[in-house]
Amino acid sequence: MPDSATLPTLEDAISLGLTEGEYELICEKQGGPPNQVELAMYSLLWSEHCAYKHSKKLLRTLPTEGPHVVMGPGENAGAVDVGNGLVCAFKVESHNHPSAVEPFQGAATGVGGILRDIFAIGARPIAVLDSLRFGEPGESARSRYLLDGAVSGIGHYGNSIGVPTVGGEVYFEGPYEQNCLVNAMALGLAPREQLVRSAAAGPGNVVILFGASTGRDGIGGASVLASAELGEDDDKRPTVQVGDPFEESKLLECSLELLELGLLVALQDLGAAGLTSSASEMASKGEVGIDIDIAAVPLREADMEPFEVMVSESQERMLCVVEPRNVAAVLEVCEKWEVEGAAIGAVTDTGRMRVLRDGEPLGDMPVRALVDDCPLYDLAPAKPAAPLYAPPAQVLDPAASPGESLLALLASPNIASRRPLFEQYDSIVGSRTVRRPEQADAAVLALPDGGALAVSIDCNGRRVAADPRNGTIAAVLECAANLACVGAEPLGTTNNLNFGNPEKPHIAWQLTEAVAGLGEACRALQAPIVGGNVSLYNEAPAPAGPIYPTPVIGMVGRLPDAHRGGRLGFLNEGDAVALVGPFAPAQPASELAKLRGQALPDGLPLVDLGAAVAALAAVRDAVRTGALSSAHDVAEGGVAVALAECAIAGRLGADVRLGDGFWEALGPAGEDDAPNWPEGSADASLFGEAPAGILVSGPEAGLRLLAERAHVRLIGRVDGDRLRVEVDGQPLLDAAVEDLAAAHAGGLKDYFA
Amino acid sequence: MKFGVLQFPGSCDEVDALEAVRMVGDAELIWHRDRDLQGADAIVVPGGFSYGDYLRAGAIARFSPAMESVIEFAREGGLVLGICNGFQVLCEARLLPGALLPNVNLRFTSRQVDVEVLNSGGSFTRACALGETLSIPAKHSWGRWYADERTLAEMDEQGQFVLRYGPGQNFNGSLHDIAGVCNAEGNVMGLMPHPEHAVDELIGGSADGLKLFESMRMTVEALVA
Numbered sequence: 008m009p010d011s012a013t014l015p016t017l018e019d020a021i022s023l024g025l026t027e028g029e030y031e032l033i034c035e036k037q038g039g040p041p042n043q044v045e046l047a048m049y050s051l052l053w054s055e056h057c058a059y060k061h062s063k064k065l066l067r068t069l070p071t072e073g074p075h076v077v078m079g080p081g082e083n084a085g086a087v088d089v090g091n092g093l094v095c096a097f098k099v100e101s102h103n104h105p106s107a108v109e110p111f112q113g114a115a116t117g118v119g120g121i122l123r124d125i126f127a128i129g130a131r132p133i134a135v136l137d138s139l140r141f142g143e144p145g146e147s148a149r150s151r152y153l154l155d156g157a158v159s160g161i162g163h164y165g166n167s168i169g170v171p172t173v174g175g176e177v178y179f180e181g182p183y184e185q186n187c188l189v190n191a192m193a194l195g196l197a198p199r200e201q202l203v204r205s206a207a208a209g210p211g212n213v214v215i216l217f218g219a220s221t222g223r224d225g226i227g228g229a230s231v232l233a234s235a236e237l238g239e240d241d242d243k244r245p246t247v248q249v250g251d252p253f254e255e256s257k258l259l260e261c262s263l264e265l266l267e268l269g270l271l272v273a274l275q276d277l278g279a280a281g282l283t284s285s286a287s288e289m290a291s292k293g294e295v296g297i298d299i300d301i302a303a304v305p306l307r308e309a310d311m312e313p314f315e316v317m318v319s320e321s322q323e324r325m326l327c328v329v330e331p332r333n334v335a336a337v338l339e340v341c342e343k344w345e346v347e348g349a350a351i352g353a354v355t356d357t358g359r360m361r362v363l364r365d366g367e368p369l370g371d372m373p374v375r376a377l378v379d380d381c382p383l384y385d386l387a388p389a390k391p392a393a394p395l396y397a398p399p400a401q402v403l404d405p406a407a408s409p410g411e412s413l414l415a416l417l418a419s420p421n422i423a424s425r426r427p428l429f430e431q432y433d434s435i436v437g438s439r440t441v442r443r444p445e446q447a448d449a450a451v452l453a454l455p456d457g458g459a460l461a462v463s464i465d466c467n468g469r470r471v472a473a474d475p476r477n478g479t480i481a482a483v484l485e486c487a488a489n490l491a492c493v494g495a496e497p498l499g500t501t502n503n504l505n506f507g508n509p510e511k512p513h514i515a516w517q518l519t520e521a522v523a524g525l526g527e528a529c530r531a532l533q534a535p536i537v538g539g540n541v542s543l544y545n546e547a548p549a550p551a552g553p554i555y556p557t558p559v560i561g562m563v564g565r566l567p568d569a570h571r572g573g574r575l576g577f578l579n580e581g582d583a584v585a586l587v588g589p590f591a592p593a594q595p596a597s598e599l600a601k602l603r604g605q606a607l608p609d610g611l612p613l614v615d616l617g618a619a620v621a622a623l624a625a626v627r628d629a630v631r632t633g634a635l636s637s638a639h640d641v642a643e644g645g646v647a648v649a650l651a652e653c654a655i656a657g658r659l660g661a662d663v664r665l666g667d668g669f670w671e672a673l674g675p676a677g678e679d680d681a682p683n684w685p686e687g688s689a690d691a692s693l694f695g696e697a698p699a700g701i702l703v704s705g706p707e708a709g710l711r712l713l714a715e716r717a718h719v720r721l722i723g724r725v726d727g728d729r730l731r732v733e734v735d736g737q738p739l740l741d742a743a744v745e746d747l748a749a750a751h752a753g754g755l756k757d758y759f760a
Numbered sequence: 761m762k763f764g765v766l767q768f769p770g771s772c773d774e775v776d777a778l779e780a781v782r783m784v785g786d787a788e789l790i791w792h793r794d795r796d797l798q799g800a801d802a803i804v805v806p807g808g809f810s811y812g813d814y815l816r817a818g819a820i821a822r823f824s825p826a827m828e829s830v831i832e833f834a835r836e837g838g839l840v841l842g843i844c845n846g847f848q849v850l851c852e853a854r855l856l857p858g859a860l861l862p863n864v865n866l867r868f869t870s871r872q873v874d875v876e877v878l879n880s881g882g883s884f885t886r887a888c889a890l891g892e893t894l895s896i897p898a899k900h901s902w903g904r905w906y907a908d909e910r911t912l913a914e915m916d917e918q919g920q921f922v923l924r925y926g927p928g929q930n931f932n933g934s935l936h937d938i939a940g941v942c943n944a945e946g947n948v949m950g951l952m953p954h955p956e957h958a959v960d961e962l963i964g965g966s967a968d969g970l971k972l973f974e975s976m977r978m979t980v981e982a983l984v985a
Contacts, residue, residue, distance in 0.1 A: 162868050166899075167809045169772025253770050253812025260769075345769060431868050433899045435957050435964070436807075438776045453963060569962060759867070 014040045023050035029382065036376035044362055044370035047314040049377065051280035052287060055543055058381035061509040062541045065386070065522045073535040075498040083127040083205060083276060084195070085537025087498040089565055091456045094199050096130035099138070099192035099464065099503045099561045101542035105247045106189035110156025114189045115164040116250040116322050121193040122170060123276035126259050127325065129203040129266045130195025133437055134452055135165045136464045137175040137191050138503070138559045142184030144420055144758050146400070150179065151758050153187045158759075160250075161191070162431040167252035168259070172432035173440055173450035176465055179420040180601075181399055182472075182555045185547035190503045190540075192464050192561045194452075201266055205275040206292035207328045210356040212272055214286070214297060215334070217341050217348035218258045218324035222307030224248045225281070225320025254323040254346075261344035262325055268340065270333045277324040283317045285326045286352070287360050291378035296357035302365045303351040313369045317362060328354060388519045389512035394606060395552065396472055401604025409647070409693055409732075409739040414750045416598055416644040416694065417651055423754020431759075441569050445656060448489040448640055449564075451572040459569035461495030463562055467643065468555030470696075473596040474611035475517045479524035479558050481611070481698040484619055486562035487532050488640035488701055491623040493573040494630035495564030497534035502560050504539070507546035507553025514546075517556040525558060531616040532623075534562060571631055576656030578636035582704040582725040584650075584661055585673065587717050588622035589615045590641060592685060592695025598643040599694040612697065618718070619699035625716035626701050634709030636725075641700035647693040647732060647740060649702045654730050655748045661704075663723030665692045666735035671721040673714035689734040761785035761980050763973075764800030766830070766846075768792045768821050772808030773956060777843065780956035783970060784977045792824040801980045802839035803830050805846030807900075807954060817860060817902045818848030827853060839883055839976055840948045844900050847940075847950030856943055856950045857915060858907035863900070864933030870899035872965065873953055874926035875939045879919050882942060884949045886975040893926060894968035896953040898939075903932035903952040905941070912936070918944045923951055 020030040023046065033049050034040050041049060051057060059066065071079045077094045078086035084098035102117025118135055125132045139157055142150035154177075165172045170193070207214070225248035265271050273293070275285045282299065290297040301316045311319075329337050334350060341348035355361075360377055362370035403415050416422050429444040441459055442451035449463040463486045471478030487497055502525060507514040529536055546553035566572060577584075594600055595608035629635050637657065641649040646665065654660055664670060667684050685691035703710065704725055713719055723732075730747060732740035763781040767774045767789045774789060781787045781804060788798055792810075797803065810821035821827060827849065834840045834855050842850035850856045863869055872895060880890040888894070907915065912935070915921060923940030930937045932952065940951030955969025 159867075166868055167770070167772075167812070169808060251812070253809060253814070256772075256809075257769050430870055433772075433868075433870050435870070435897055435899070435954075436772050436776065438779060438957065438960075438963055441962055 015043055015046045020046060020050065024054055025050050029053055032382065036373060036380060042370060044314045044317060045372055047318050048283045048370065048372065051283055051318055052377050053381040056279050057284055059541055060381055061384050061386060061543060062504065063383050065519060068522065069526045069536045070530050071535050073533060076535055076537055077199065078128065078202065078537065080536065080538050083124040085499060085501060086128065086202060087537060087563060089454060089460060090458065092199050093454065094197055094202060095460055095563055096125050096128050096195040096197060097193065097501055097561065097563050098124050098538045099190055099501045099559060100124065100540045101188065101190045101503050101505060103186065103188050103505065103542050103545060106157055107187050109247045110153045111160040112247055112249050114157040114160030116248045117189050117191045118161055118164040119250045119252065119255050119322055120278050121191045122168065122255065125193045125195035126262050127205065127274050127276040129201045130197035131263060132170045132193050132195045133439055134173045134194045134450065134462065135170055135191060136173060136462060136561065137161050138464050139177040140183040140188035140468065140557060141179050142181055143179050147184055150184060154758060157189050158428050158431055164250055164252045166433045168256045169436050171434045171436045171440055173434050173452065174444055174462065174464065177425065177428065178468060180469060180555055182396055182552065185551040186545040186554050188505050188557060190559045192501065194462060194563065203266055203271060203274050205273055205289050207273050207289040207295050207297060207354050208293045209272060209330065210295060210354050211331065212354040213329050213331055213334050213350050214352035214354065215327050215329055215337055215348055216304060216324060216351045217346050219251065219254050219321055220305040220307045220347060221316055221319045222321045223311065223315060223319065226315055226318055248320050248322050250322050257344045257346050258323050258325060261341055261346045264340050265337060270329060270337050272328040272330060274325060274327045277326060279320065281319045287374055287377045289326065289328065290360060290374045296355035296359045296374060297352055298355055298361045298363060299352040300363045303349050305347050305349050313362065313364060386509055386515035386519060387512050388516035390516050391513035395513060396607055398604055398606035399601050403602035405603050409689065410742055412599060412694065413647050413651060413740060413742065415602060416648050417747055417750040418754040419598065419602060420754060421598055422644050422648055424751045426752065427755045427759045441572050442493060447572065447574050448492040449495065451493050451569065453569045457569060458565060458567050459572055461490045461493045461564045461566060463489035464559060465489065466557050466559045468557040469601065469607065470596050470611060471521060471558060472555040473607045475520035475556055476524035477611040477614060479521040480528040480614055482558060482560045483525060483528035483532065484698040485640060485642060486560045487534065487623050490562060490564040491627040492575065492630065492638035492640055492701060494566040494571055494627055496627060497532050497562050497564045499537040500529050500534045500560060500562050502536060502539040502558055504541045505545055505554060505557040505559060506543050509543050514553055521556055521558045528616065531620050566631065571633055573630040573635065573638045575639040575653060576637055577653045577659040577661065577704055577725045578657055580659060580725055582636050583707040583710050583721055584663060584704045584723040584725060585710050586646065586720045586722055587626055587701045587703055587713060588699040589618040589718055590697055590700025592645055592691055592697050594691045594695045597645065597694060597696040599690065614698050622699060622701065622717040625713055626703065629709060629713045634712060635703050635705040637704045639702050641702055643696065645694040645696050650730055651747045653702060654744045655751055658744060659725050660727045660729040660744050661723050662726045663732045665722060665732060673711050673719040673721055689739055692734045693732065693739065761977050762800050763787040763802050763804055764790045764797050765804045765806055766790050766792065766826050768810035768824060770809045770812050771806055773954060774806040774808065777804050777806040777956040780959045781973050783959055784973045790826050792826045795825045795829045797829050797833060802976050803833060805840065805842040805849050807844035807846060810845055810849065818845060818852040821849045822852040831855060834948050837947050839979060841884060841976065842950035843954055843956065844952055847952060848902060850948060850950045855948045856941060857911050858905050858941065860902050861904040861906050862902050863904055863931065868901040869931050871931060873898045873929040875923040875953055876926055878924055879922045882922060882946050883979040884942065884972050884975050885922060886978045887971040888975065894971065895966040896955055896958040896969050897964065898953040900952055905934040905938050907935065915941065920944060922949055
C-alpha cells in the first residue's frame with residue numbers, strides 16, 4: 008500500500024469517533040492497522056448514525072410484520088400494499104445536526120435525502136411531511152432564525168422538485184433551543200413489481216455512479232455531526248451539504264426511467280457516508296464484493312484525496328448495479344436527463360470492499376467487517392432520580408379567566424395556526440391532495456382506484472419527557488386518531504427516534520421506555536414499523552442538556568373512498584357535538600400547564616389501549632359511512648381548544664356543556680364505564696389533555712350508531728357564531744368564533760414577516 | 761383537438777396540466793429538445809422550475825428547441841397558454857408583455873385565490889361570463905407582474921388584461937392586481953394561478969380552471985369549422 012509508511016494511529020481513530028476497543032477490533036479484522044482510506048471508511052460505517060450501535064438491540068423488539076407489509080426495515084424505505092397492485096413506500100429521517108449548523112441547507116438536503124430513499128426503491132415520491140422542533144420563538148432570536156431557515160429550506164427543495172408538502176408538525180420548547188429537530192418524511196407510489204432492492208448481485212456486473220459530481224461537501228458528516236454532541240457550530244460548517252433540487256429532479260426521473268426499462272439489477276442512494284456506505288451496504292446485502300475505481304468518479308475538485316472521494320456526502324447521487332450488456336443503454340438514459348453517469352466499479356465474488364485508483368489498491372476490507380461487525384452495545388438505563396428538565400417560564404397568569412386562557416392557548420406557538428408555514432409549501436402539485444393542511448387531521452391523497460391514502464406525523468415531546476412509555480403510546484395514538492378522523496385504517500408506521508446521548512443512563516432509560524411504548528402501541532393498532540431512523544446525541548453541555556425525548560411517529564393509512572375523507576371543521580348548524588373515546592383529561596404536562604410555568608409531572612396516567620383502539624375504529628367506520636359532519640382529535644389545549652379549532656375551520660360556533668352529569672351518554676358502551684370528568688377542576692375539563700379523545704359532530708342518529716361501539720358523550724350542538732361552554736352548569740366560555748380565529752391566525756405570523 | 765404540453769427538465773406541473781387538458785381533448789407531452797410540436801392545435805407551457813430557474817425564472821427555457829417552435833407557432837396565430845413558470849417563459853420569449861418580479865413578501869406563497877374575468881370573449885375565456893369569479897390556486901415566488909406605463913396603456917386599449925385578482929387576493933403585488941394577460945392578437949395568454957389544479961372538486965375544491973381549457977377547445981374548434 009502506498010501510504011503504509013504513515014499509517015494512522017489509535018489517536019487518529021479516536022479523533023474520528025471510534026473507541027480504543029473498536030480500533031483494536033478493526034485491526035483484528037484487517038489483520039493489521041488500517042490505512043487512512045480504510046480507517047475513514049470504518050469510522051463512518053461504525054458510527055452511531057450508520058451502525059445504530061446503541062439502538063439496534065432495542066429496535067429488534069419492534070413489530071415489523073403484518074398483512075400489508077411489502078418491505079420492512081433494512082431497505083432504503085419501507086413499503087405497504089395499498090391495493091390494486093400498488094404499494095406505498097414511506098420513511099421519516101432526521102437532519103437535525105446539519106440544520107442546527109445551517110438551517111436552510113440542512114433542511115433542504117433533509118428533504119432531498121428522504122426523497123432519494125423513496126425513489127431508490129422504485130417509487131415515485133408523492134408527498135413530503137415535516138416534523139420540526141425549535142426553542143421558544145418569542146424569547147430566542149436563534150430559534151426564529153432556525154425556524155425561518157428550515158421552513159424556507161424545506162419549501163425550496165420540495166417546491167422546486169414538484170413533490171407536495173402536505174402536512175407536518177412543529178413544536179417550540181426550551182429544551183430544543185440548542186438542538187433543533189428537522190425530521191422529514193416522504194411517501195411514494197409504485198407498481199408492486201417495480202420495487203427494487205439494494206442488494207448488489209452478479210459478479211462481473213458493473214457499478215455505475217450517476218447524478219451530481221463528487222466534491223468536498225459533507226466530508227465525515229455521519230461521524231462528525233450525527234454521532235456526537237454539538238459544540239462549536241462554526242467549525243463544522245464545511246461538513247453541511249448543499250442541495251440542488253434541479254439536479255435531484257433530473258435524477259428522480261432518470262432513476263424511475265431506468266427502472267421502468269428494466270435496466271437495473273440494484274439501486275441505492277448516496278446519503279450519510281456517501282460512496283462508502285452505499286457501496287458497502289449493497290455488497291453486504293448481496294453477500295458479494297465490490298471494487299471501486301476512484302479515478303473513474305467524476306469530481307468537482309481535481310485534487311481530492313482518495314478518502315475524501317469515498318466519504319464525500321455530496322448530494323443528488325445514486326449508485327446502481329447493471330449487467331455489462333445494459334451499460335450503454337443506462338448511460339443513454341442518463342444523457343437524456345442530462346445526468347452524469349460513470350462506470351466506477353464492478354461486483355466481485357471476493358466478499359471484499361476494495362478501493363483502487365487506476366488499478367493501484369488503496370484500501371481492502373472484508374465487507375462483513377465493515378457493515379456487520381461493528382459491536383452493538385447494551386444500554387445501561389436508569390430512571391433519573393431528579394427531574395431532568397427545568398420548568399418552563401410562566402407566560403400566563405394562573406388567575407386568568409377561562410376566556411383569556413383560551414385566547415392565550417390559541418395564540419401560543421404550539422397551537423397557533425400553521426398557515427404562515429404551510430403557505431410557503433406547494434401542497435397540491437401532483438393532483439392528489441384531497442385534504443390540504445388545516446382542512447382535516449391527516450393529509451388525504453387520492454389513489455387511482457378511487458380510494459385514498461391518509462398520512463400523519465406527530466409527537467408531543469413534552470408528554471414523552473413526562474413519561475417516555477405512555478407519552479410515546481400517546482404519540483402513536485394521536486397519529487392513529489388523525490387517520491381515524493379522515494376515515495383511514497393504519498397500514499404501517501415509520502419513526503424517528505430523536506434522543507440525547509444514549510451512553511448516559513437517564514437517556515438510555517428514556518429510549519428504552521419509549522421503544523417499549525412504541526412497540527406496544529403499534530401492536531395494539533396492528534400498524535407495524537416498516538422503517539425509520541435514529542438520531543442520538545441531541546444534547547448540549549449544561550445547563551441546556553438533552554432535548555425532550557422525541558420519538559416522531561409517521562403513520563400511513565388507507566380509506567376506501569376519497570370522496571368520504573373526513574374534515575375537521577363544523578359543517579351544519581344543529582349538528583350534535585360529541586366526545587368519543589376513553590378520554591380522561593388531566594392538567595399536568597398540558598399546554599396550559601406549560602403556559603403557567605408548571606414543572607413536568609413524574610409519569611402520565613395509563614391509557615386503556617384496547618378501548619382507545621376500539622374508539623378509533625368506530626370513528627373511522629362512522630367517517631367512512633358519511634355519518635359524521637366533522638371529526639377532530641383532542642390534543643394540545645384539550646377539549647376547549649379542539650372545539651375552537653372545529654369552530655374556526657367551519658366558521659360556526661357551538662353550545663357545549665361539560666362536567667359530570669352535564670353530558671348525555673349515548674348507547675350501551677357509554678352508560679356504565681365512561682370515564683368521568685376531573686372533579687371540581689374546570690381547568691382540567693376545559694384544557695386538560697389525554698390521548699384517545701375525538702370530538703365529532705353530526706346528526707344525532709349517526710352518533711347513536713357510533714355509541715354502540717365506543718364511549719360517546721353528547722356534549723352540545725353546533726350553533727351560531729359564538730363558542731359557549733358551561734362546566735358543571737357554570738358558563739365559563741363565551742367567545743365570538745371570529746375572535747378565536749384572529750388569535751389563532753396571529754400566533755406565528757410575525758415570525759415570518 | 762389536440763393539446764401539446766411542454767416538458768422541460770425541472771417542470772413540476774406538466775403531468776397535472778396534461779391530465780387537465782385531457783378532460784377536454786387529446787394531449788401529449790412535448791420534450792424540450794424536440795422541435796416537432798406533433799401537430800398540436802394548442803400549446804400549454806406548464807409550471808415548475810425549468811432548468812432549475814437558477815438564473816431568472818424562464819430565462820433559459822425560452823431558448824429551448826421546443827420553445828423556438830412554440831414562438832413560431834404563436835406568430836402564426838396558434839393558441840399558447842403559459843401557466844406560472846410558463847407565463848414567465850412567455851414573457852422572457854417576448855410573446856407576452858411585461859415581466860414577473862419576486863413576490864412583495866419575498867417568499868414562495870401557496871394560496872387559493874379568486875380571480876375575476878375581465879375579458880370574456882377571448883380565446884381563453886369564451887366559456888366564462890364577464891365579471892365571473894374563478895377560484896384557482898396560486899403558488900409561486902416570482903409572480904408580481906409588472907409593465908411600464910406606456911405598455912399598460914396600450915394593453916388596456918387592446919383589452920389585454922384577462923384576469924384580475926379579487927379584493928385582498930393579490931399576495932404577490934402584481935400591478936393593478938393583474939393575474940393574467942394576453943398578447944395584442946389574443947392568441948397567447950399567461951397567468952400565475954394554476955387552472956390545471958382546479959379541474960376537479962375533489963382535488964382542487966373547485967373546477968373553475970377547466971373553463972380556460974374548455975375555452976381553448978371552443979376556440980380551436982371554431983377556427984377549424
